[in-house]
Amino acid sequence: MxxxxxxxxxxxxxxxxxxxxxxxxxxxxxxxxxxxxxxxxxxxxxxxxxxxxxxxxxxxxxxxxxxxxxxxxxxxxxxxxxxxxxxxxxxxxxxxxxxxxxxxxxxxxxxxxxxxxxxxxxxxxxxxxxxxxxxxxxxxxxxxxxxxxxxxxxxxxxxxxxxxxxxxxxxxxxDDPQDYITFEGVIAKPLHQAGLPQQRAQVTIDFFSLNDREELLADRARVIRELFKTIRLTDDPDPQMQAAARRDIDTIISNVSPQAACARAYLSLAKSDPQKAWEIYLDVQRYLKPSN
Ligand SMILES: [Zn+2]
Structure with a gap:
């Protein structure tokens, strides 16, 4: 949302x-x-x-x-x-x-x-x-x-x-959806574990099939793939490339971009748990790979 x-x-x-x-x-x-x-x-x-x-x-x-x-x-x-x-x-x-x-x-x-x-x-x-x-x-x-x-x-x-x-x-x-729904990789999930906020988030996810529509999963996977690589470029030796990467990240997580809530959750994960972020990147790379 x-x-x-x-x-x-x-x-x-x-x-x-x-x-x-x-x-x-x-x-x-x-x-x-x-x-x-x-x-x-x-x-x-x-x-x-x-x-x-x-x-x-x-x-x-x-x-x-x-x-x-x-x-x-x-x-x-x-x-x-x-x-x-x-x-x-x-x-x-x-x-x-x-x-x-x-x-x-x-x-x-x-x-x-x-x-x-x-x-x-x-x-x-x-x-x-x-x-x-x-x-x-x-x-x-x-x-x-x-x-x-x-x-x-x-x-x-x-x-x-x-x-x-x-x-x-x-x-x-x-409601601000970010108070209720977060993302683990491409998967939407309730931010809270119990109570009304958990119920509302789960019903909303179920109701709109947010985890069962391939077009949404593919959108989120592409966003994560782009974001992962852009985050890496913030460590580039060239300061101009670093600055460009930071600008791109600001755009990817801004409201104008697709699946921005998923992008924001992934950026937060990349800071707190880089190993998990790497594993998710490998998962989305496999997911997006053509099957034939
Ligand atoms: Zn829709």
Whole structure:
């Protein structure tokens, strides 16, 4: 997951207004109609009109898996606007026949037929996600511990009354994924060993299959391979090469780069346990080697 820029609601709304000055008024009209009807119901949506706000905030990366997607020149087709709290219904997750191996010792919440319809046009309920994370996995799921919050409650009130199991690194209301998820080599794992932080990290890793998608593992392996070699260049006899390597490391671990959370964890390991970092480098080299 990405570390999201921390924005207040006013700052986020200002960015939306800069993209489309009339959007919030149109969106409010739609939201009011849903609240009057007690459900989400419309033929065509307008949330994609402000998609670029979130593409920019997320450096064109998927909020959940940190893959780099196409930017504005590639238009917007690789990004979905994802509703963190589902707008039309909430389905049971994990669904036993689709995910028989996912068994938790805690409840993951009950489904309902109306979802969080009043948040369909709340910009604080949005992020951009890739189709693998949004269409294939997020869908209408929203696992929580305990009961769901009351209808038409604002997000801040819902956050106080519900315990979402998925991390949402969105603005001032969300979570910093680095407080929950770390990486051992290419593998995402909970930073904490027990309690709610461990549960939320594990559910998020399971939910988005963060350790089971070859495109993510390969992305992380390539990042580690590059980072390992760049770290070695910081010991080069040429001071200019050393400086260039340090600049490259700053870029590799910055939010603009793919799989930056994995890169940051690997850089930390390279400092604390160089032997382990070397072994992981050999592992990723084997992983990336063509098989034929
Ligand atoms: Zn994704």
């Amino acid at each position: 990405i570390r999201y820029a921390v924005l207040s609601k006013a700052e986020l709304e200002a960015r939306v207004d800069a993209v489309d000055a009339g959007w919030r008024t149109r969106a409010a009209g739609r939201r009011d109609a849903f609240i009057a009807a007690g459900k989400f119901n419309e033929e065509s949506s307008i949330w994609s009109d402000v998609k670029t706000v979130f593409m920019d905030l997320q450096y064109d990366k998927c909020v959940f898996c940190e893959r780099v997607l196409g930017g504005k020149l590639a238009r917007k087709s690789e990004h979905d606007v994802e509703h963190f709290r589902p707008k039309g219904r909430v389905m049971n997750w994990p669904y036993p026949s689709r995910m028989p191996k996912l068994i938790y010792t805690f409840s993951t919440g009950l489904p309902n037929s109306t979802g969080y319809y009043w948040l369909a046009y709340d910009v604080e309920n949005y992020a951009c996600a890739c189709k693998g994370c949004n269409s294939d996995r997020k869908r209408d799921y929203f696992p929580i511990l305990g009961p769901r919050g009351a209808a038409v409650a604002a997000i801040a009130a819902l956050n106080a009354s519900e315990i979402p199991l998925l991390l949402f690194p969105h603005g001032s209301l969300g």
